[in-house]
Amino acid sequence: LAEALPVGIFRTDTEGNYLYTNQLWREMAHGQSSCSRFWGEALHPEDRDKTLVLWHQCVKSQLPFVAEFRFQHASSPRWVSCVAVLERDTYGQVTGYIGTVTDITERVNAHNSIYQAHKALENRVEERTADLRAKNRWLQQMITERKRAEAALLEERNFISTVLETAAALIIVCDRDGRIIKFIRSAQKLTGFTLDNVHGAHLWEKLTPPEERDFTMARFHQLANITATPIEYESYCLTQHGEKRLISWANSAIHSEFSACIAPLYHG
Numbered sequence: 001l002a003e004a005l006p007v008g009i010f011r012t013d014t015e016g017n018y019l020y021t022n023q024l025w026r027e028m029a030h031g032q033s034s035c036s037r038f039w040g041e042a043l044h045p046e047d048r049d050k051t052l053v054l055w056h057q058c059v060k061s062q063l064p065f066v067a068e069f070r071f072q073h074a075s076s077p078r079w080v081s082c083v084a085v086l087e088r089d090t091y092g093q094v095t096g097y098i099g100t101v102t103d104i105t106e107r108v109n110a111h112n113s114i115y116q117a118h119k120a121l122e123n124r125v126e127e128r129t130a131d132l133r134a135k136n137r138w139l140q141q142m143i144t145e146r147k148r149a150e151a152a153l154l155e156e157r158n159f160i161s162t163v164l165e166t167a168a169a170l171i172i173v174c175d176r177d178g179r180i181i182k183f184i185r186s187a188q189k190l191t192g193f194t195l196d197n198v199h200g201a202h203l204w205e206k207l208t209p210p211e212e213r214d215f216t217m218a219r220f221h222q223l224a225n226i227t228a229t230p231i232e233y234e235s236y237c238l239t240q241h242g243e244k245r246l247i248s249w250a251n252s253a254i255h256s257e258f259s260a261c262i263a264p265l266y267h268g
Contacts, residue, residue, distance in 0.1 A: 008080070008101040011087070012039055014059065014094060028078050028103060029071045044070035044077050062086060062094055068104065079108040081153070107149055114142050170237075170247065172266040173254075178202045178220050192240030203266070207237050209244060223253050223264045230267075 008025030012018055016038050021029075029042035040052050047069040058065040065084040070077040084099025121135045170190055173182035179202055183195045191207065198206045203220065204213040212235055223231050230252040236244040253264045 008103075009099070010039065010084075010101070011096060011098045013096040016040060016055065016059070016097075019096060025101060028073075028080060028101060042071050044072050046070070059097075065097065065099065068108075077105075078103060079105045102153065104153065107146065107153065110142065110146055110149070114139060114146070117142075169267055172203065172207075174203055174220070174264045174266070176224065176264075178204070178217070178264070180206070190239070190245060191237065197240070209236050209238055212236060219251070220264060223251050 006024070008028050009020075009022040010018065010025050011020040018037055018039060040048060040055070043051055051067055051069045054067055055065055057063075064086070065082065068079065068081050070079050080101040081104045082099060082101045084097040087095050087098050089095050117135065117139060121132050121139070125132050170187050171182070171184045172180060172187055175181050179200050180198045181200075183193070183198055188194055193206065204216040208216045216235060219231060219233060219235075230250045232248075232250045234246060234248050237247045238244060249266060251264065251266050
C-alpha cells in the first residue's frame with residue numbers, strides 16, 4: 001500500500017533515524033534514505049539549519065512536524081511539503097514519527113515566476129501601461145491556476161492522511177512468522193476481535209476456519225517468497241463469535257532494500 005501511494009512515506013525513531021522509506025521518498029531524497037541514517041542528511045544545505053531547528057522543537061514538544069523545504073538532488077533541488085505525526089506504542093510512549101512528503105517543486109517554481117513577473121511589471125508601469133494591463137491579466141490567470149493547484153494539493157494531502165490514519169479496507173499486517181502485529185479498526189469491526197485478542201497469534205489460528213488453515217498457511221509462505229505481484233484469492237475469515245465472512249484478498253509483502261520479506265500485508 002505504501003509503495004502504491006503518490007507521496008513519499010517515511011518512519012523514523014525518536015532520534016530521526018530512518019526505520020522505513022518507500023520508493024518515492026528515496027527518489028525525491030536522491031537515495032539519502034538507508035536505514036540507521038539521520039533523515040536530515042538529505043536536506044539542501046541552505047534549508048538544513050532552519051528545518052532541523054523546527055524538527056527538534058517538534059520532537060521535544062511532542063508536536064506534529066509540518067514544513068516545506070528542499071531535498072538535495074543530482075539534477076536540481078526538489079521542494080517538498082512534509083507532514084509527520086507522532087507514533088506511540090501500546091503504552092502511549094513516543095517511538096518516533098511517521099510522515100509523508102509531497103513534491104511541490106512546480107508550485108514553488110510557479111510562485112517564483114509570478115513574483116519575478118510582478119516585479120518586472122512594476123518597473124515598466126509608467127512606460128508601458130497597455131502592456132502592463134495585459135501582463136496583469138496573465139498574472140491573475142496564473143494566480144488562479146496556482147490556487148487551484150494548491151487546493152488540489154491540499155485535497156490530496158488530506159486524502160492520503162485519511163488513508164493512513166483510518167483505512168476503510170480490511171488490513172492485517174503479520175510478522176515474518178505469520179503472527180499478527182497490526183489489526184486496524186475496520187478489521188476489528190468486521191471480526192469483533194480487538195488487537196489485544198489477536199496480537200502475536202498466527203493468522204490461521206484465530207481468523208481461519210480449521211478446514212482452510214493449510215490453504216492459508218500455504219498462501220502465507222507463497223506471499224513471503226515473492227517480491228512483486230500481489231496474491232489474490234478468496235477465503236473465509238472467522239469472527240469472534242465463530243461466524244464466517246467470505247473475504248476477497250489482494251495480499252502483498254513489505255520488503256527490505258535487500259528484497260527480504262519484512263511483513264506480509266493482508267488487504268481485503
